[in-house]
Amino acid sequence: xxxxxxxxxxxxxxxxxxxxxxxxxxxxxxxxxxxxxxxxxxxxxxxxxxxxxxxxxxxxxxxxxxxxxxxxxxxxxxxxxxxxxxxxxxxxxxxxxxxxxxxxxxxxxxxxxxxxxxxxxxxxxxxxxxxxxxxxxxxxxxxxxxxxxxxxxxxxxxxxxxxxxxxxxxxxxxxxxxxxxxxxxxxxxxxxxxxxxxxxx
Numbered sequence: 031x032x033x034x035x036x037x038x039x040x041x042x043x044x045x046x047x048x049x050x051x052x053x054x055x056x057x058x059x060x061x062x063x064x065x066x067x068x069x070x071x072x073x074x075x076x077x078x079x080x081x082x083x084x085x086x087x088x089x090x091x092x093x094x095x096x097x098x099x100x101x102x103x104x105x106x107x108x109x110x111x112x113x114x115x116x117x118x119x120x121x122x123x124x125x126x127x128x129x130x131x132x133x134x135x136x137x138x139x140x141x142x143x144x145x146x147x148x149x150x151x152x153x154x155x156x157x158x159x160x161x162x163x164x165x166x167x168x169x170x171x172x173x174x175x176x177x178x179x180x181x182x183x184x185x186x187x188x189x190x191x192x193x194x195x196x197x198x199x200x201x202x203x204x205x206x207x208x209x210x211x212x213x214x215x216x217x218x219x220x221x222x223x224x225x226x227x228x229x230x231x
Contacts, residue, residue, distance in 0.1 A: 056082040061099040097161035152206040
């Protein structure tokens with residue numbers, strides 16, 4: 031194969047790959063919009079592909095179905111939230127903070143701010159209208175979250191971490207599901223203020 035032919039083949043492959051990536055993004059964006067407005071149960075695959083300007087075949091090329099779209103949106107949101115909290119804790123440590131509770135508060139504030147910044151998508155995962163088995167995924171994610179919190183407290187996975195994680199999970203639900211953004215912000219700050227007063231046993 032000549033170098034010109036190789037370049038042509040690589041160019042076609044790159045364009046095909048770019049088109050595939052763009053289709054995947056369009057499908058996820060469409061699914062997000064429709065899940066948020068209509069709910070998971072009421073959304074059909076045909077609704078998603080029509081909104082995305084794609085074909086049913088292209089959806090099944092990138093995803094195994096409607097549940098896979100939902101779970102992909104969930105994982106992407108959780109990845110963004112993990113990045114936010116990790117960065118906040120790193121920033122606090124970089125400023126010389128070493129107290130585990132203050133580090134927890136820094137991460138918790140970043141997580142709540144992420145919920146406020148992406149209220150529609152964070153609310154989507156808390157409404158109880160997800161694919162079958164999603165509640166198990168949410169419980170597992172909460173356990174993982176508790177383990178990460180325990181790492182801030184030098185591996186203490188006792189009552190303190192359970193209380194902190196539970197309180198923050200309840201705050202996340204209230205903040206994400208509230209229709210009043212200002213009230214949500216005030217509630218988030220009040221919750222963090224109360225949590226900050228909790229003392230290690």
